Amino acid sequence: MPMTEPERHELYELAKRHVNHRFADLMISALPPDPTRLATRDDLAVLGADLRTEMDELSGSLRAEMRDLTSQQTRTLMIGLVPSITALAITQIVLATLA
Structure with a gap:
C-alpha cells in the first residue's frame, strides 16, 4: 500500500523527534517523492533473477571464448x-653419423 503525503510528513516528524533533524532530512530526501517508485522485495527478486540469467550467459560465452583461444x-x-x-633431431642424426 503506497504511502500518502500526510503519512510521509508524519514519518518525517517522528524521525525528527526521535532521532534528529538531520536524520529526518536525509531519510526523506532518500525516499522518492512518488511512493510507487519504491522497490519491493518482488522487484528485487525479479532484478536478481535477471542479473543471474545475464551473468550465466556472459559466463558461458566467456568460457567458450577462453576455450577457443x-x-x-x-x-x-x-x-x-x-x-x-x-x-x-636431424642435427643429432647428422652429428651422430659424423662422429
Whole structure:
C-alpha cells in the first residue's frame, strides 16, 4: 500500500523527534517523492533473477571464448615446435653419423 503525503510528513516528524533533524532530512530526501517508485522485495527478486540469467550467459560465452583461444594457442605452439624438434633431431642424426 503506497504511502500518502500526510503519512510521509508524519514519518518525517517522528524521525525528527526521535532521532534528529538531520536524520529526518536525509531519510526523506532518500525516499522518492512518488511512493510507487519504491522497490519491493518482488522487484528485487525479479532484478536478481535477471542479473543471474545475464551473468550465466556472459559466463558461458566467456568460457567458450577462453576455450577457443586456448585451442588456438596450443595449435600455434605445436605448429612452431614441430619444425624445431624435427631440425634438432636431424642435427643429432647428422652429428651422430659424423662422429
